[in-house]
Amino acid sequence: MIREAEAERFSIEAWQPRTKIGIDVKGGKIVSIEQIFASGKPIKEVEIVDALLPNLENKMLEVASVQRMTKNNRRQKYRATVVVGDRHGHVGIGTSKDVEVRPAIDAAIRDAKLKIISVPLGCGSWECNCGTNHSLPLRVTGKCGTSEVVLKPAPRGVGIVANAVVKAVVELAGVSDVWSFSRGRTRDIYNTAIAAYEALRSITELKNIESLNAGSAGSAIAEEQAQKQ
Numbered sequence: 560m561i562r563e564a565e566a567e568r569f570s571i572e573a574w575q576p577r578t579k580i581g582i583d584v585k586g587g588k589i590v591s592i593e594q595i596f597a598s599g600k601p602i603k604e605v606e607i608v609d610a611l612l613p614n615l616e617n618k619m620l621e622v623a624s625v626q627r628m629t630k631n632n633r634r635q636k637y638r639a640t641v642v643v644g645d646r647h648g649h650v651g652i653g654t655s656k657d658v659e660v661r662p663a664i665d666a667a668i669r670d671a672k673l674k675i676i677s678v679p680l681g682c683g684s685w686e687c688n689c690g691t692n693h694s695l696p697l698r699v700t701g702k703c704g705t706s707e708v709v710l711k712p713a714p715r716g717v718g719i720v721a722n723a724v725v726k727a728v729v730e731l732a733g734v735s736d737v738w739s740f741s742r743g744r745t746r747d748i749y750n751t752a753i754a755a756y757e758a759l760r761s762i763t764e765l766k767n768i769e770s771l772n773a774g775s776a777g778s779a780i781a782e783e784q785a786q787k788q
């Protein structure tokens with residue numbers, strides 16, 4: 560069911576940037592997406608992501624038909640939900656509606672690219688403790704609507720233990736080993752995908768707290784709390 564959607568081709572030569580960041584990317588002043596994240600400025604052009612992360616893959620999570628009632632008739636629309644990622648610490652989820660399937664998917668891919676985040680990978684598994692980036696640095700939880708997704712670092716070789724939607728999200732983020740638990744309406748694909756994305760997004764904030772505490776017992780406390788949950 561989850562398969563790759565054909566993405567539009569990107570040509571940096573043909574691209575005419577419309578924002579300052581876009582101009583700096585095309586001009587070679589900005590060479591990594593992390594520079595933009597560090598500046599805190601929003602990315603408003605999909606081409607910026609295409610230029611800086613040329614190896615993005617996408618997976619279509621869902622195309623749902625949604626009906627909209629108007630005064631005189633019902634109108635059928637399609638809602639596409641897509642995940643994009645480079646399997647090296649960058650992932651985004653996008654969604655879009657259209658009266659036709661193909662434009663809904665294309666717009667969802669663009670939306671996912673604009674929502675791309677950086678995911679600090681690591682090995683937070685005390686059983687493994689290998690120090691490489693095959694899992695997550697710590698246990699995290701994300702919520703969307705009634706859906707909740709917990710991601711827990713797993714030792715090397717465990718693989719991705721998760722439902723198909725969470726698996727697609729963490730896999731494209733670059734996670735090889737993780738345990739996942741889902742609560743709430745796991746049949747709601749969009750909410751489940753966003754909950755997984757929010758869990759991954761929370762790592763950056765938690766990592767910042769951890770590095771503030773570096774040298775103290777900060778990370779030990781974080782790990783202890785994670786075990787208690």
Ligand SMILES: [Zn+2]
Pocket residue numbers: 682684687688689690691693714715
């Ligand atoms: Zn490890």
